[in-house]
Amino acid sequence: MKINWTVRIKNPLWWAQMVCAVVLPILAYFGLAWEDMTSWVSIGDLLVRAVQNPVVVVSVLVSVFNALTDPTTSGVNDSKLAMSYQVPHKDIPNTGR
Template identity: 55%
Template structure:
């Protein structure tokens, strides 16, 4: 089990999750964040990404890497991390 409450209090985790979603999309289409100058271009990029199974696979793998704790088996937090009240 993942301690979602604590993970979402951690700004580093939030940034990692955001980049795990956005970086594969930008990388596949050969763009940088500076290329997204309008909301229309951003939403067109998302539509293109979600209609491409390869990009979706890249996003899933990237999010898996953001969620995975390599010190535990599977996707879960350690017993110590489950007891956290605030990110350390």
């Protein structure tokens, strides 16, 4: 998998996607909401239960895979242009219109 990891880890949005890709399938499977996470012990217990459940593990893996791949390219690799970035690319607004 040719992914520009250096740029992705510099992007806060990517981190938010990864957290959601892991946490949300777990919360959904166990029928929990953010409000149910009231202590570090309860979060730890939930993660242990999640890792022991193959359905949850597969759901998390699929969710992470979906967050990793770039739907604008074919396959799972980043485009050649994206591989050349040193920092996350910022679009320049088109001021000509």
